[in-house]
Ligand SMILES: Nc1ncnc2c1ncn2[C@@H]1O[C@H](COP(=O)(O)OP(=O)(O)O)[C@@H](O)[C@H]1O
C-alpha cells in the first residue's frame with residue numbers, strides 16, 4: 042500500500058481567464074508522510090487543493106488522489122479525507138459545535154471522544170454562534186471538524202494563519218499524532234518554521250509551478266551553508282564564497298555545497314581561531330529561491 | 337461633526353461601486369412612468385372614456401386595492417397618477433432599501449466596514465454616505481419622472497408633484513432601511529425587515545383603498561404618495577410630511593447607532609447548543625436551518641395578507657348594492673359572486689408574483705452560500721453537488737407552495753366566516769391560490785439555471801421577476817404584443833376563482849420549471865466553484 046502515493050499530480054494547469062494559477066505543477070505525496078506545500082501568496086496552493094477536492098476542474102494535466110480521480114470520484118474520495126480551508130466561513134446562525142458535528146457527519150461521522158478532547162485542547166467554546174467567532178476561532182472549528190474524523194488524508198490550507206502561538210503548538214502536537222497514526226497530511230503554508238518543524242518532505246511552489254521538492258535534508262544539500270569564522274589573517278581571495286563580509290578578523294560568507302571542500306581548505310591555511318557553520322534555514326532557502334527567480 | 341468625517345470619500349466609493357446599477361434603476365423607473373403616461377395619453381384621449389374608466393375603478397375594489405383610487409378621472413394626468421404611483425413608488429422603495437443595506441449592514445457583515453472604520457472615518461459616515469447616495473438616486477428618479485411627464489405636455493405642477501411623491505417614498509424607505517440596518521447583524525435580515533415593512537405599507541394602503549377608509553390609507557407612506565394628488569389639486573404640504581417622517585427615522589437610527597458596536601446589532605446574539613441535534617446530518621437538514629426563519633416570516637406575512645383580503649372580499653357586494661348603475665353592469669356579467677371572485681383572483685395574482693420573490697431568494701440562497709465560501713466545506717465532504725443544490729431548491733419549490741396555500745386558506749377562511757361556509761371557502765380559495773404555484777416554480781427553475789450556468793449573473797432572475805410583474809401589470813395598458821407578454825409564466829395562469837380552470841398550462845409550466853432546474857443542476861455539476 043505505501044507504494045501508491047496519496048497524491049500524484051503531474052503537469053497540472055489551471056487558468057482563471059488570463060491568470061495562470063497553475064502552470065504544469067508536479068506534486069507527489071507518499072502515503073503516511075506529512076508533506077509541506079510551501080509558497081508565497083498567490084503561488085497556487087489553494088487552487089491546487091481545490092482541484093484535489095474536485096471543487097475546480099483542471100484545464101490540463103493529471104491529478105490522482107488516494108488512487109482515484111478527484112473530479113469524477115469526488116464523493117467517495119471525500120469520505121476518506123478532511124479539508125480545512127484557508128479562509129473559514131461559518132454559518133452565522135449555527136453554533137461552532139453544530140458546525141463541527143454537521144461537517145463531520147456529512148463526511149461520514151466523527152469520533153465524539155476525539156471531538157471532546159480537541160475542543161478542550163484548542164480551548165474552543167462550541168456554544169457561540171458562527172458570526173461571533175474570531176478568525177482564529179473559526180479556524181479552530183474547521184480544524185476540530187477535520188481532526189476529529191477518522192480519515193486517511195488531511196488537506197490543510199494555511200491552517201495556523203489565525204492561531205496564536207499557544208494554539209500553534211497544540212496544532213503541531215496534533216499533526217505529529219496524525220503522523221504517528223499513519224495518516225497522510227498535505228500542509229500548505231507560508232510559515233517556514235511550521236513546515237520545518239512538522240514536515241517530512243516539502244514541495245515549494247511559485248507561480249503555479251513546483252520549483253523544488255524533496256526532504257528538508259535534500260533541499261539543504263542544494264543550498265548554501267552559512268559560515269562565520271575568526272581568522273589569524275584574512276585571505277585576499279576566497280574562491281567559492283558568496284556575500285563575503287569582512288569585519289576585522291571576522292569573516293562571514295555563504296558557500297555552495299559543492300565548493301565547501303575548497304573553501305574550508307583555504308580557511309585552514311589562514312589560521313582558524315573560531316568557526317560556526319549553519320545549515321540554511323528554510324527561510325533563507327525560500328528567500329533565495331525567489332531572489333533567484335526574480336532576478 | 338467628527339462622527340461624519342470621511343463621508344464625502346465614502347460617497348464617491350459608493351457611487352463608484354454602483355455606477356452601473358443605480359442608473360439602471362433610475363432610468364427603468366423613469367421609463368415605466370413615461371410608458372404609462374404615453375399609453376394613457378393615447379388610449380384615453382377621449383374624456384368620455386376617461387370618465388368610464390374612473391367609474392369602473394370606483395366600482396372595483398380589487399383594482400383600487402392594487403393601484404389606489406382615482407382622484408381626478410377627467411384629466412389624463414389624474415389617470416396617469418392613479419396608474420403609475422404605486423408601481424413607481426414600490427420600485428423606488430426597493431431601490432432605496434437594497435442600496436442602503438448593501439452599503440451599510442452588508443459592509444459591516446463582510447468586515448469591510450472595519451477597514452474603513454479603522455481609517456479616518458467617523459462612525460456615522462458609512463450610513464450617511466449611503467443615505468446621501470440613496471437621496472441622490474431618489475431625487476434623480478423624481479426629476480426624471482417630472483421632466484419626462486412635462487415633456488409629454490402634461491401640466492408642470494402635476495408632473496413635479498408626481499416626481500416628488502415617488503422620490504418621497506424612496507426617502508421614507510431610505511430612513512427605514514437605515515433603521516433596519518441598526519437592528520440586526522445580518523444584511524439578509526435587514527433587507528427582510530425593510531421589505532416586510534414595504535409589504536405591510538402596501539397591504540395597509542390596499543385595505544384602506546379597497547374598503548374606502550381614508551384614515552387607514554393615510555397610515556401608509558404609499559398612501560401619502562397618492563394623496564399628494566398629482567394632477568388632481570396637489571396638496572403641497574404632503575412632501576413636508578414625507579420629509580419629516582424620513583428625518584425621524586434617520587434620527588432614530590442615529591440614536592441606535594450610538595448605542596451599539598460596529599458589526600453588532602441591537603438584538604444581542606444568543607449562544608447555541610454545544611452539540612448538533614441528531615437530525616442535523618444532511619444537506620437538506622442544513623437547508624432547513626438556513627431557510628426556516630425566512631420561510632416562517634413569509635408564511636406569517638402571507639397569512640396576514642390572505643386574512644386581510646378575505647375580510648375585504650365580502651364588502652365587494654356592498655359596493656354593488658350602493659350603486660345601481662354599477663350593480664346593473666355587474667349583474668350582466670354574473671352578479672356579486674363574480675365581483676368577489678374577481679377580487680380574489682386579482683389579489684391572488686399579486687400574491688403569486690410576491691411569492692415569486694420568495695422563490696427567487698430561496699433558490700439564490702445557493703449562490704449566497706457559494707459566494708460566502710460556505711458551500712466549500714459542505715462540498716468537500718461526501719455530499720454530491722446535486723444534493724446540496726437540491727436542498728435549497730426544495731425550499732424554493734415547497735416553501736412557495738406553502739406560503740401560497742396559507743394565503744389561500746387564510747383568505748378563504750376569513751371570507752367564509754362572514755358568509756357562513758368557512759371550510760368550503762377555505763378549500764376553494766386555497767385551490768385557487770395553488771394555481772399560482774407552477775408560475776412561481778418557473779422563476780425558481782430560472783434561478784437554478786442561472787446559478788448553474790452563469791453564477792455571476794444570478795441577479796438577472798430578479799430582473800426577470802420585475803419584467804414579469806411589469807408585463808402583467810402594464811402589458812395590456814401599454815398594448816404590448818401578446819407574444820411578448822406570454823414570456824411571463826404568470827400570463828398563462830387561468831383566472832381563478834371565477835374563470836375557466838384548465839390544468840394544461842399548469843402542467844406545461846411545471847414541466848418548464850423542471851427542465852430549467854435540471855439543466856441548472858447539471859450545469860452546476862460541471863463548473864468550478866467560485867467566490868464573488
Ligand atoms: N477564482 C479565481 N478567479 C480568478 N483568479 C483566481 C481565482 N482563484 C485564484 N486566482 C488566482 O490564481 C492565483 C493563485 O491563487 P491561490 O491558489 O489562491 O494562491 P495561494 O493559495 O498560494 O495564495 C492567484 O494569482 C490568484 O489571484
Ligand SMILES: [Mg+2]
Pocket residue numbers: 083086087088127198199
Ligand atoms: Mg491560499
